Amino acid sequence: MGRKTIKIALLATAATLWPTFASPQQGGAGTSGGLQVDIGVKSTVRVDDNFKLKPGSPGTTTISDTALSFGLTSQGSAYDFSLLGTGVLRFADIPGRSVSGFEDPTLRLRFVADSLNSRLTLTGRYRNVDREFLDPFQVEQEEQQLGTLVADGGTLKETNAGLKYELGLNAPLGFVFDLSHADRDYSNVTSTQLFDNRTDKGKATVLMRISPVTTLNASTALTNYSADDLRQTDRTTTDYSLGLTQEVNPVLTLDASLGHTQVETDTLLGTTTTSGLVGSLSLTKTLDNGTLFGTLGSSRNQNGERITLSFGRDLQLPTGNLRAVIGYTSADTGGSAVIGSVAYAKQLPDGTLSLSLNRTASTNSLDQEVVDTRVSAGYRHDINAISRLGINFNWGETKDTGATGAQTIKTSNLTASYDRDLTSDWTMSGGVTLRHRFETGVGNARSTALFLSLGRNFSYRP
Numbered sequence: 001m002g003r004k005t006i007k008i009a010l011l012a013t014a015a016t017l018w019p020t021f022a023s024p025q026q027g028g029a030g031t032s033g034g035l036q037v038d039i040g041v042k043s044t045v046r047v048d049d050n051f052k053l054k055p056g057s058p059g060t061t062t063i064s065d066t067a068l069s070f071g072l073t074s075q076g077s078a079y080d081f082s083l084l085g086t087g088v089l090r091f092a093d094i095p096g097r098s099v100s101g102f103e104d105p106t107l108r109l110r111f112v113a114d115s116l117n118s119r120l121t122l123t124g125r126y127r128n129v130d131r132e133f134l135d136p137f138q139v140e141q142e143e144q145q146l147g148t149l150v151a152d153g154g155t156l157k158e159t160n161a162g163l164k165y166e167l168g169l170n171a172p173l174g175f176v177f178d179l180s181h182a183d184r185d186y187s188n189v190t191s192t193q194l195f196d197n198r199t200d201k202g203k204a205t206v207l208m209r210i211s212p213v214t215t216l217n218a219s220t221a222l223t224n225y226s227a228d229d230l231r232q233t234d235r236t237t238t239d240y241s242l243g244l245t246q247e248v249n250p251v252l253t254l255d256a257s258l259g260h261t262q263v264e265t266d267t268l269l270g271t272t273t274t275s276g277l278v279g280s281l282s283l284t285k286t287l288d289n290g291t292l293f294g295t296l297g298s299s300r301n302q303n304g305e306r307i308t309l310s311f312g313r314d315l316q317l318p319t320g321n322l323r324a325v326i327g328y329t330s331a332d333t334g335g336s337a338v339i340g341s342v343a344y345a346k347q348l349p350d351g352t353l354s355l356s357l358n359r360t361a362s363t364n365s366l367d368q369e370v371v372d373t374r375v376s377a378g379y380r381h382d383i384n385a386i387s388r389l390g391i392n393f394n395w396g397e398t399k400d401t402g403a404t405g406a407q408t409i410k411t412s413n414l415t416a417s418y419d420r421d422l423t424s425d426w427t428m429s430g431g432v433t434l435r436h437r438f439e440t441g442v443g444n445a446r447s448t449a450l451f452l453s454l455g456r457n458f459s460y461r462p
Helices: 002-017 136-140
Strands: 034-048 063-073 079-094 095-113 118-129 155-167 175-188 197-212 213-227 234-248 251-269 270-289 289-302 305-315 321-331 336-348 351-363 369-382 387-400 409-421 427-439 443-460
Touching: 063 305, 251 289, 270 305, 305 336
Parallel strands: none
Antiparallel strands: 034 063, 034 443, 063 079, 079 095, 095 118, 118 155, 155 175, 175 197, 197 213, 213 234, 234 251, 251 270, 270 289, 289 305, 305 321, 321 336, 336 351, 351 369, 369 387, 387 409, 409 427, 427 443
């Protein structure tokens, strides 16, 4: 009898905690939004005189890609669902060989279920891609944790999954449970800087809303990272934290946290442990045309402690927005660096203009301390209602902050394009892309590519 009572109590508790999917008397799922199907197709022909972007071009490469996409979305008063699948039908003539077949299958999933007092979020992503056909600048941004772009070809299979459950959204006491998984598998690569790795993380947070202007939080997190590198790294990071969010007055907000981090790393060379206090203190002031903010923070990883101080300004302009941050960071390993970011977007009478700069310091998967700088600029000019010109520029540099062995790598690309709407459904685009790459000990590499594409998207509701 006791077991039956406990079982009934557990079921009742689960029913209370689980987000309530809309029932007919609540308005019902599907009363707004509904199901939508999106299908896209885009064919691109590209001719590149140095496709692999290596010193001394091996010859001209011609690539014909037909990008296919399928999207399924559904929205209701209590849920939001999206599923997106993409892939490329490719025919490529590369000096010394040819490639044909279906490439780069990618699948993305997102599902959010809401009730009055809770929210469940599920995310997932799968990708199996030939690294040789990825844009080097994009690859380096995606793999910043390496601190370098390893142009080694091969195949990368990525699997990501996440689950987040929030309880007590409008209650004095709230809970957040966050789980994530990331897996990267490489095949047909020869560089020792590319290796399979996996990261699993779990975090639990308690929120205590003491008053309308005061919120306390306590959290604990456990992260495990394992890699099939030369050292067979297995790293466990344990975090504990207490935090406070306080509205000092109607225009000033204080965020503070204090915690402890322990990092234990097991390799073939033995076990190392680093631990200590971590924390942050930030102030945000609301102004008539934006916000002003400053942050002092301390974090810890396998290389020790890093302290960062930064100040920033969000500015809302009549025809655009500007956000600027400037800071300074110093770590136990490596040197110090100036960091920051600038993002500016402006709506022009006949187009748009965007500028951005981002400079960060971090520890990569090779335990090297690197500083990464990115500059991007984009301009679009609307010639008329059906045609436009576009210019996009990207520049990036990754280098060592001290003497931890990271190479200096610089990459850039410049694309000029012309787009024209042939009909209400079909769009043609053509242009030229200039690329450049420099790496210490390797030298400079340049390429020029011409491209022409034709595509359209179909959307309908069943």
